[in-house]
Amino acid sequence: MLSRLMAGTSAIAAMLALCMGNPASAARGNEQGDGSATVRCGVDTMAGLRPAVRFDSRYYLADMAWQDAGVRFSELRMFQGRALPAVRTADNQGAEGYAVMDGQQWSSPQRQAGIYFMESIPGVGLHTVKCKGPKIDAGNSSASLEWDDLYGYRSFRMYMDENSMTIEGYDPSTGQPTDNWFLSLIAAREKSEDLPFTVIIPQRISAISGRNQYSVDIVQGTVALNQEDTPPAFSIYPESGKIMLKFDSRD
Secondary structure, three states, X not given: OHXXXXXXXXXXXOHHHHEEOOHHHHHHHXXXXXXXXXXXXXXXXXXXXXXXXXXXXXXXXEEXXXXXXXXXXXXXXXXXXXXXXXXXXXXXXXXXXXXXXXXXXXXXXXXXXXXXXXXXXXXXXXXXXXXXXXXXXXXXXXXXXXEEXXXXXXXXXEEEOOOEEEEEEEOOOOOOEOOOOEEEEEOOHHHHHHOOEEEEEOOEEEEEEOOEEEEEEXXXXXXXXXXXXXXXXXXXXXXXXXXXXXXXXXX
């Protein structure tokens, strides 16, 4: 898990290895926050030293790793506009919040939970999108990522700011958007009681934690329940090549 990566002193020292763009901006993003977000990039030792990114803002936390099987969100959590400390350390970067993906709790020895980049291949079926490592431009309160699939016919751009995430797929040869990909939540079947989701409708995913209700709004794209899955999970499909999520909704 990337959360384990962040707790290790040696891993913290390696955070800048993948950051692109303005080195000073990237360094500030990796070492401290401005009260709205922090960004860290490095390698995920639990995924065989694959590229990994952690974006931590007042409203959400996202852990991503580029593994052999493709790109995966191992952690995605919402918060109630929390105040971030000026300096982020292993001791104060707690990730309780409200789970949209809990890769540790929702996994089993047979199934690694995550929100995966997926595609449907005619005559073959569903597969993870296999991708190259990302180029990352990390600032104090935002992060921009770009990466290609292994076969060169599809590229992705991703932008994360304080309360939203936008992912765009496009054909690198033409620049035209492509919808031949989607995000899919995969969890171990025996973890069905751990999933917090209560309502999944086209533009919103609602969940409950204790007495707290929370929602992810799909500003662009459409979410649908995976009917074949037990426990109930969801997939988010792009619209005009783009998915945009907002993480500051409380019901």
